[in-house]
Amino acid sequence: MPETITRNSHLSVIESGIAPPAITLQDVVFERQGKALVDGLNLTLTANGTTVLMGPNGAGKSLTLRLMAGLIAPGQGKIRWNGVETVPSQRVALVFQKPVLLRRSVRANLTHALKTYGVPRSAQPQRLEELLKMGNLTELADRPARVLSGGEQQRVAMVRALAARPKLLLLDEPTASLDPQATAAIESLIRTAAAGGAKVLLVTHDPGQGQRLADEIVFLNHGRVTEVTGASQFFDAPRSREARTYLSGHLLF
Amino acid sequence: MQDFGAAFGQAFALIAGFDPALMEIISLSMRVTFSAVLIACLIGLPLGAVLAVGRFPGRGALVVLVSALMGLPPVVVGLAVYLMLSAAGPLGVLQLLYTPTAMIIAQAILVTPIIASLTRQVVEDMHGEYDELLRSMGTSRVSTVATLLWDARYSLLTAALAGLGRALAEVGAVMIVGGNINHVTRVMTTAIALETSKGALALALGLGIILVGLSILVNAGLMGLRKSAERLAYA
Ligand SMILES: Nc1ncnc2c1ncn2[C@@H]1O[C@H](COP(=O)(O)OP(=O)(O)OP(=O)(O)O)[C@@H](O)[C@H]1O
Ligand SMILES: [Mg+2]
Numbered sequence: 001m002p003e004t005i006t007r008n009s010h011l012s013v014i015e016s017g018i019a020p021p022a023i024t025l026q027d028v029v030f031e032r033q034g035k036a037l038v039d040g041l042n043l044t045l046t047a048n049g050t051t052v053l054m055g056p057n058g059a060g061k062s063l064t065l066r067l068m069a070g071l072i073a074p075g076q077g078k079i080r081w082n083g084v085e086t087v088p089s090q091r092v093a094l095v096f097q098k099p100v101l102l103r104r105s106v107r108a109n110l111t112h113a114l115k116t117y118g119v120p121r122s123a124q125p126q127r128l129e130e131l132l133k134m135g136n137l138t139e140l141a142d143r144p145a146r147v148l149s150g151g152e153q154q155r156v157a158m159v160r161a162l163a164a165r166p167k168l169l170l171l172d173e174p175t176a177s178l179d180p181q182a183t184a185a186i187e188s189l190i191r192t193a194a195a196g197g198a199k200v201l202l203v204t205h206d207p208g209q210g211q212r213l214a215d216e217i218v219f220l221n222h223g224r225v226t227e228v229t230g231a232s233q234f235f236d237a238p239r240s241r242e243a244r245t246y247l248s249g250h251l252l253f
Numbered sequence: 254m255q256d257f258g259a260a261f262g263q264a265f266a267l268i269a270g271f272d273p274a275l276m277e278i279i280s281l282s283m284r285v286t287f288s289a290v291l292i293a294c295l296i297g298l299p300l301g302a303v304l305a306v307g308r309f310p311g312r313g314a315l316v317v318l319v320s321a322l323m324g325l326p327p328v329v330v331g332l333a334v335y336l337m338l339s340a341a342g343p344l345g346v347l348q349l350l351y352t353p354t355a356m357i358i359a360q361a362i363l364v365t366p367i368i369a370s371l372t373r374q375v376v377e378d379m380h381g382e383y384d385e386l387l388r389s390m391g392t393s394r395v396s397t398v399a400t401l402l403w404d405a406r407y408s409l410l411t412a413a414l415a416g417l418g419r420a421l422a423e424v425g426a427v428m429i430v431g432g433n434i435n436h437v438t439r440v441m442t443t444a445i446a447l448e449t450s451k452g453a454l455a456l457a458l459g460l461g462i463i464l465v466g467l468s469i470l471v472n473a474g475l476m477g478l479r480k481s482a483e484r485l486a487y488a
Contacts, residue, residue, distance in 0.1 A: 071385050089391030100386040103404040103487040112400070116390045146486035164390070 021083075022047045022168050022199040023068055028077035030063055030223075038063050039223035041077070047167075050190065050200040052210045052231070055220035056246055061203045062097055064220065065170045068201070069094040081168070090117055093161035097172040097203075099153045101145040106137055106156055109145050113163040127163065135159035136185060150177040158186055162193060169193055171202045175209065187213060207247060211235050219243040256454070263455035264462060275459055282440040285353055285427070286420045289360030290368075294413055297365045301372025302398050306380055316373065322366035327359075331429030334359040338430065351432040356440070359426040364416040371412035375405045407482035411475055418471045421464070 022045045030038035038060045045051055053061050066072050067079060070087030071094070081087050102109050110131050114124045132138045135155040140148060145156055158174050171190070175183040190213055194200045204210055210217060214231035219240060226240035238244050267275050304316055336342050338350040338358075349355045379401050387397050402409065424442035431438035433447055441460045448457035482488040 066385070069389050071388055089389065092389070094389045096386070100382060102383075102400070103407075103485075113390065116392050116396065144485040144487060 021045060022081070024078075024080045024083075025064075025067070025074075026078045026080075028067060028074040028079060030060075030067060030072065031075050037223050038067065038074070041223065041225060043218060043225055043228070045199060045201060047082075047199055048194075048197065049215035050194045050202060050213050051216050051218055052214035053201060053203045053218050053220060054205070054207075054210060054243070054246065059220040060223040061220055062172055063223075065094060065172050065201070065203065068092075068168070069170055088167070090164060091167040092170065093164040093166035093168070094170040095154075095157050095161045095172060095174050097176070099150075099157035101148075101153055101156055104145060105142050106145050106148070107132070107141040109156060110160055110163060113160045117164045119163070131159040131163055134162065134189060136182070151179060151182055154178060155182060155186070158189060162189065165196075166193075166198055169198045169200045171200065173203050173205065175204070175206070183209075207235060217243075219246070221246075260454035260458050264458035267455060267459040268462065272459070275456065275463075277436065278439055278441055278444050278460065279463060281353065281438070282421070282442075285356045285360060285440060286417060288357045289420050290364055290413060290417050292357065292361040293364035293368050293416055296361075297368030297412075297416075298372050298402065298409065299398075300365075301369040301374075302376050302402055304369070304373040305376035306394075306398055306401065319366050319373065320370045323370050325363060325366065326425070327363055327423050328425035328429065330359055330362050331426035334362065334426070334430045350430060351434060351438060353431070353438060355430040356427045356438060359430045360420045360423060363423060363426060364420050367416050367419060368412050371415065372405075372409060375408040375412070376401045379405055404487075407478055407487055411478055414471050414475050414478070418468060421467060421471070 023043075024045075025041050025043045028038055028041040029036055041060075041064065043064075053064065055061055063072070067074060069092055070079075070081075070089060078085065079087075081092070102112060104112065107128065110128055111124060114127055119127055129138075132141050135158060137152070137155060137159065140152060145153065148156065154174060154177060158171075161169060161171075169190075174190075175186050178186060187209065190200055190202065200213075202209075202213060211231065214234075216228060216230055217234040217238075218228050219226045219234075219238065219242065221240075221242040226242045227234075227238065229239060234243070235247075238247060300319070304312060304319065334355060335350065337344045338347065338355055339345055340350075349358070380397075383397075383401065383404070387400060392400065422442065424446060427438070427440055428443050428446070431440070431443065433439050433443040439447075441464050445457045445460050445464070448454070448460075479488070
């Protein structure tokens, strides 16, 4: 029975011509050691555009991304991807705050991803070259991935995520250790992905980056959303006290 | 002392002259040891990986059992295999006792727990690191295991070499199930034991020198592997 309901609600959404939300979190709670680290989170992300997730250290941003990628399950509440409760993992890509690269060359890391994402063997070499070029990694292609610098590793992780041609791209501070040039390159990759129809959710502590990329800002504090605001308004005048304090550089309590 | 020096001289002469008796023993040793380690790898690698990644009832007990089996005394393994293969034993009809096959079986039993246990440890650590990445990519269970085994290749080779070292130096088990029969089941370690007891020091020393050389080679291989794994950050 529930199946029918899901399918019907799907249909009605398609018929009404409104794309279903990329992802919906409803009263999501995630606890560890009796502490609610994500504490009744409600959030709906539309299927398009770039949403930037901001908030102080320990606010629960990375946990929220891992919940959205289906890597951890909420203790309470529901998460829906395109209206259903199972994560379509091959179309959801996550770039971790600390890049995890395989013990192989850069090239082999990307080939592994293309294979895992089901790209046909014949199409792999060309896609591989594209990805290498995108990340400005062509010259590093045959280096062992784990001897690269932090920023180079982050670039590999970023283009590896793009190998999935994801519908939902979750980025956890992907430019935190990049130089300005590499940051600009990654930002342009993010714009391209968003323009190509991917939903991007980006965590950053850099207000400038937020201003450059965001359509809307979600502000998180103590595992709760304090506000969801259009980008230009947020940086002019955030509505929540927590966001005002964060932007002005004061400690939150 | 005179004798001793002479024995050394003769030993080197045997090695340098590729003495047929010496070569026969060495080649059987190699055949038995490499076959045993190969079999141990074929069983131990997947077993270790399943123990590392799998979640099933009895897993904990199995992990403890496998690590306990690492310290099996070779003579006890020899005895157990002897009982299985002896004419009155359950596998007596196969008539394998006192053949190289029996020695391979005994050594494989000795080495499998070592390889399985080391594999489990290495793959489990790596799984902790890769788990979320691989799940976020929607990796299937089978290719998760394949990815982990491949990425652990340096450590797994190390484990295989450790198994090789143990099998090569082992004497108790192969003595019991092989019987140290000349031209049939005589390997380096059993030959050294016998020749020494007979006072035929030249052959014993020659074999001993080769055995030490091989052991140094295995350890050099281990060190080389570790070094290049570190250099490539694949450790
Ligand atoms: N497995 C866990 N067990 C216990 N506490 C955890 C666990 N994972 C995260 N936490 C805690 O949950 C809180 C939120 O963590 P999270 O990594 O989501 O923060 P964040 O918003 O991403 O911070 P940052 O800006 O520093 O990356 C932190 O206080 C962290 O210590
Ligand atoms: Mg974080």
